[in-house]
Amino acid sequence: MQVILRQINDVIIRRAEPSDLIPVMEINLKTLPEHYSDYFYESLLAEIPEAFIVAEVNGKHVGYVMCKTEYGFSNFKRLGFVKKGHVVSIAVLEEFRKKGIGKALVEESVNGVKLKKCDEFYLEVRCSNTEAVRLYEKLGFVIKQQLNAYYRDGEDAYLMAIEFEK
Ligand code: ACO
Ligand code: ZN
Numbered sequence: 001m002q003v004i005l006r007q008i009n010d011v012i013i014r015r016a017e018p019s020d021l022i023p024v025m026e027i028n029l030k031t032l033p034e035h036y037s038d039y040f041y042e043s044l045l046a047e048i049p050e051a052f053i054v055a056e057v058n059g060k061h062v063g064y065v066m067c068k069t070e071y072g073f074s075n076f077k078r079l080g081f082v083k084k085g086h087v088v089s090i091a092v093l094e095e096f097r098k099k100g101i102g103k104a105l106v107e108e109s110v111n112g113v114k115l116k117k118c119d120e121f122y123l124e125v126r127c128s129n130t131e132a133v134r135l136y137e138k139l140g141f142v143i144k145q146q147l148n149a150y151y152r153d154g155e156d157a158y159l160m161a162i163e164f165e166k
Contacts, residue, residue, distance in 0.1 A: 005053065005108045011096075013104050016045055016052040016064065023061035024054060031091040033153070044068055044088060051085065051112030055092065055101045063092035065105040069116055075144045075161035076120060085113025087123035090132075102132075106139050114164060122161035124150060136160050 003015040016024065021041045028035060044066045045052045055063035066088050074080035087109060092101045113121050124147060125132050133143075141160040150157035 005111075006104060008100055008104060010057050011062070011099065011101055011104075012056045013101075013108055014054060014056065015049055016054045016066075018042070018045065020054050020061065020064075021045065024064040024066070027061060027064055027091055027093060028089060030093065032089065034089065034151075036089075041066070048085075048112065048116055050115045051109040053105055053108050053112065055096075055105060057096065062096040063090075063101045063105055065090040065109045067109050067113060069113065069118060074120060074163075075122055075159070076163045082119040083117060085109070085116065085118040085121040087121070097131075102135050103139065106135065110139070110162075118164065119166075120161055120163050122159060124157040124159055126151065127156045127158055133158060133160070 002017070004012055005015065006013045025041060048067055048069055051065070051067035053065050054061055068086050068088055070084050070086055071081065072084055074082045090102065090105055110121060123136065125136065127146065141162045143158045144161050145159040147157040147159055
């Protein structure tokens, strides 16, 4: 059964289902240099469907966000061990950008990882990706670290994170 999270004009934001994985992989191939195995997409959907979300316009997939959860050291508290949500990947097809779809996907993924009782949420983003960094900052993420040569082509990443209220 489809779980629709919100609708913005003709854009439907809903939880992904197994049949969405191929279209999600196609968007990923078109928009980002980081790709993953089929199994990895399936495992993320199985692990946390609450934060694997797609955007659709008239039946066409135009964006996605997918996440995982991890236990590890807090990005905020010294010596704190916490449950963290992790944005693995998010993208919107170029011709559908700047309509608020990216923002809606991140906001709904925040709700999803909160349902999984995460204390924090984090991601890595290319330092040159100003569009994405600005979007995350607007939603409350802060730059916590710069990760040297994080990407295969040698570019640095910002580690950005947000802490949830208890
Ligand atoms: N009219 C005009 N502008 C608008 C409207 C509107 N109706 N709605 C939103 N905007 C503006 C926002 O204010 C924002 O502008 P700003 O950055 O100047 O503040 C801008 O559009 C983008 O916001 P959204 O529309 O919410 O985001 P979008 O749907 O464009 O998606 C994303 C952003 C996902 C980063 C997209 O650019 C993308 O797919 N990029 C390529 C892939 C990528 O880089 N992904 C992130 C990698 S990092 C990771 O995956 C963890
Ligand atoms: Zn990551």
